[in-house]
Amino acid sequence: MDCKEFREVLDLYVDQELSFDASTAARIHLNECSTCRRAERELIRLRRALKLVVSQHQPSADLVSAVRRITQPRWRRLFDITKRKPNAADVARARRSLWRETIKLPMPVFMLLVIAVVTVTVVFTRRRMFSAPPSAGVYSKTEAIKPADLGPPFEAADLSRFDHGGRASLYKELR
Amino acid sequence: MNRYTRIALILLFCLVALTSDGGSSHLAVKARPATDDLRRIRFDVTTFEEHNGRRDVISETTVEGPQGTDFQIKLQGGRFQLDAKFLTDLVAPEVLKVRADLNTRRLYGYSERNLPLYEEGAQKQALQLGFDEKLVLLPFGRNDNSDQLKIEITPEVSGQSAYLASGMARPLEIKILKASPGGAITVEASKVPHRFAVEAVLLEDGREVARGETNESLLEEPQDIVLKPTEQAGPEIVNNPIILKLDINRYLRSRPTDQIAIAFDAHSPERQRPGQPPPVAFSAAGIAELGSTLPYDLSDYYLKSSGRKYELRLRVKLAPGEEAN
Amino acid sequence: MRLLQRGRTKRFEAVAVPHLADVYRFARQLENEQRAQDLVQETYLRAWKYFDSFRPETNCRAWLFRILHNVWRDAGQRARLEIPLTEKEETLIEPYYDWEDEFLKNELSMELERALSQVPALYRWAILLADVEELSYQEIAHVMNCPIGTVMSRINRGRRTLARLLRSRDAELIKELDEIKDESTRSI
Numbered sequence: 181m182d183c184k185e186f187r188e189v190l191d192l193y194v195d196q197e198l199s200f201d202a203s204t205a206a207r208i209h210l211n212e213c214s215t216c217r218r219a220e221r222e223l224i225r226l227r228r229a230l231k232l233v234v235s236q237h238q239p240s241a242d243l244v245s246a247v248r249r250i251t252q253p254r255w256r257r258l259f260d261i262t263k264r265k266p267n268a269a270d271v272a273r274a275r276r277s278l279w280r281e282t283i284k285l286p287m288p289v290f291m292l293l294v295i296a297v298v299t300v301t302v303v304f305t306r307r308r309m310f311s312a313p314p315s316a317g318v319y320s321k322t323e324a325i326k327p328a329d330l331g332p333p334f335e336a337a338d339l340s341r342f343d344h345g346g347r348a349s350l351y352k353e354l355r
Numbered sequence: 356m357n358r359y360t361r362i363a364l365i366l367l368f369c370l371v372a373l374t375s376d377g378g379s380s381h382l383a384v385k386a387r388p389a390t391d392d393l394r395r396i397r398f399d400v401t402t403f404e405e406h407n408g409r410r411d412v413i414s415e416t417t418v419e420g421p422q423g424t425d426f427q428i429k430l431q432g433g434r435f436q437l438d439a440k441f442l443t444d445l446v447a448p449e450v451l452k453v454r455a456d457l458n459t460r461r462l463y464g465y466s467e468r469n470l471p472l473y474e475e476g477a478q479k480q481a482l483q484l485g486f487d488e489k490l491v492l493l494p495f496g497r498n499d500n501s502d503q504l505k506i507e508i509t510p511e512v513s514g515q516s517a518y519l520a521s522g523m524a525r526p527l528e529i530k531i532l533k534a535s536p537g538g539a540i541t542v543e544a545s546k547v548p549h550r551f552a553v554e555a556v557l558l559e560d561g562r563e564v565a566r567g568e569t570n571e572s573l574l575e576e577p578q579d580i581v582l583k584p585t586e587q588a589g590p591e592i593v594n595n596p597i598i599l600k601l602d603i604n605r606y607l608r609s610r611p612t613d614q615i616a617i618a619f620d621a622h623s624p625e626r627q628r629p630g631q632p633p634p635v636a637f638s639a640a641g642i643a644e645l646g647s648t649l650p651y652d653l654s655d656y657y658l659k660s661s662g663r664k665y666e667l668r669l670r671v672k673l674a675p676g677e678e679a680n
Numbered sequence: 681m682r683l684l685q686r687g688r689t690k691r692f693e694a695v696a697v698p699h700l701a702d703v704y705r706f707a708r709q710l711e712n713e714q715r716a717q718d719l720v721q722e723t724y725l726r727a728w729k730y731f732d733s734f735r736p737e738t739n740c741r742a743w744l745f746r747i748l749h750n751v752w753r754d755a756g757q758r759a760r761l762e763i764p765l766t767e768k769e770e771t772l773i774e775p776y777y778d779w780e781d782e783f784l785k786n787e788l789s790m791e792l793e794r795a796l797s798q799v800p801a802l803y804r805w806a807i808l809l810a811d812v813e814e815l816s817y818q819e820i821a822h823v824m825n826c827p828i829g830t831v832m833s834r835i836n837r838g839r840r841t842l843a844r845l846l847r848s849r850d851a852e853l854i855k856e857l858d859e860i861k862d863e864s865t866r867s868i
Contacts, residue, residue, distance in 0.1 A: 234709055
């Protein structure tokens with residue numbers, strides 16, 4: 181391995197992404213070349229410095245509490261359960277606060293409003309479904325999209341009998 | 356205002372928006388005379404399984420729309436995924452220009468930390484396709500010795516006019532003639548403008564000193580725009596020309612105006628080292644409404660020692676003759 | 681139902697919440713403090729919502745970074761300066777000539793953080809995931825949802841851009857110092 185080749189794989193070498201043989205060749209070159217050793221040293225220093233710089237920041241106590249609250253049931257968020265055991269008065273107060281916090285409209289009025297809006301929306305949507313579709317935009321006959329971007333995706337039809345590891349290809353031919 | 360009251364108000368607004376949307380979209384569509392004979396194009400997308408010379412149809416779908424209709428074929432297997440996008444333009448009476456963007460993903464194992472490992476492929480291809488020809492897509496490549504999956508895309512001129520008798524544009528149509536088992540193969544279609552006019556202006560302390568324009572920038576096709584110095588430009592500007600390599604890479608439907616996503620490099624052609632691509636002086640991206648101006652401050656990148664303020668302003672509109680709907 | 685909920689909560693607190701500091705520190709390199717807090721909260725909200733899809737035997741930290749990447753991408757695409765998306769053509773790794781001299785005078789410096797903030801966002805993502813979080817290239821490709829060749833290119837360019845930014849600051853400093861020296865010499 182010469183200097184040019186080493187420089188081309190320096191990132192991979194420092195990130196331990198090289199194969200065993202390439203890594204060995206790189207190590208041998210490093211033993212012989214002080215310039216490339218200096219380059220490796222500078223890159224490692226940069227990595228170390230990045231770690232130090234990033235580690236300076238700490239999340240605030242408010243942020244930590246906010247994240248912990250995400251998993252807590254609603255009624256616990258109203259008062260801090262970790263401080264003391266709630267008594268009956270606390271629970272009653274929490275229930276009243278819950279009511280006051282969430283509902284300011286009189287309940288019958290609010291329910292009527294929700295029913296009216298939902299009914300009209302459903303009726304209107306059904307009418308649109310049976311009328312002509314819009315003149316532009318995306319038409320899709322796909323299945324429902326799962327949150328596939330949050331983990332290993334696709335479980336679907338078995339096409340493995342066609343898959344021999346080849347590369348997709350596109351060409352044209354006469355009909 | 357508490358949360359539920361807010362929810363109620365939002366629902367009310369949605370209701371108003373829904374009821375007004377039907378009316379306004381009617382008004383927004385340009386009326387066309389019924390005699391206009393703009394043709395529609397239909398693409399027959401048929402998937403076959405080939406084995407020992409025998410062909411079995413696995414799925415069949417047709418996509419029909421006006422000229423410039425784009426479509427996407429997705430193939431989803433247990434360990435394999437293909438996403439093939441096709442941008443089509445009618446460039447001559449019997450010739451389609453098809454730009455294909457193929458992306459594949461194949462699961463081949465798990466890392467030491469148990470994350471899935473994929474082998475990914477990406478290809479771009481541009482083809483001219485006559486109506487006496489068809490495109491053949493082999494998602495797994497060619498394999499004459501065993502089962503082979505083949506997708507054929509055949510263009511046809513549709514008998515239907517692009518416009519209804521009322522003058523409204525005829526909508527895109529997708530018909531599934533035979534559904535693929537397990538929904539493995541799906542087809543989507545869309546119609547967005549492909550041709551754009553771009554205006555790029557370089558300002559020095561607020562004065563225009565260079566300008567570049569093009570009326571034929573294609574969606575997803577990077578293009579070079581040379582900023583030519585104007586009369587007000589000094590010798591420094593003349594001796595340091597800028598070239599923009601601009602890519603309009605997405606068209607986004609939005610309200611009140613549609614938007615485009617762009618990305619570009621601004622570089623000087625003269626500071627090239629031998630054997631090296633021209634060094635990039637400035638790279639950026641952005642999303643803007645059609646017709647609006649995107650400003651970029653180049654003062655830190657261009658003629659920095661002069662102490663003057665340099666600003667690049669980009670404006671993208673539809674090309675003459677191109678329609679948003 | 682409550683028992684199940686409690687079990688899920690306990691698992692989430694044991695598995696995901698311990699990485700809060702890492703996620704925050706990462707987000708802090710992308711945005712200011714307020715925006716970073718918003719990103720972190722949104723990330724954990726989504727993580728809690730989709731926690732059932734997380735496979736316990738996999739790397740939770742990488743899973744959280746993937747969510748953070750999606751949140752960051754969804755929240756901030758408008759009018760942000762980013763590297764152009766035409767990276768498919770650029771799979772060439774540029775030859776190295778930048779690591780010859782000592783450009784990093786002080787490892788723990790505001791200069792480094794400032795320079796890092798000027799590196800284009802997608803490059804910054806790649807080098808932080810590689811150098812700070814020490815994910816493998818395949819894991820980074822999964823987090824950033826891009827091909828591994830693109831990961832290599834972004835890491836390569838990110839590090840070199842950072843080095844150049846640091847070096848140009850030193851050059852300016854030297855130039856400023858030289859100018860001061862010239863002025864003081866002339867006045868004698």
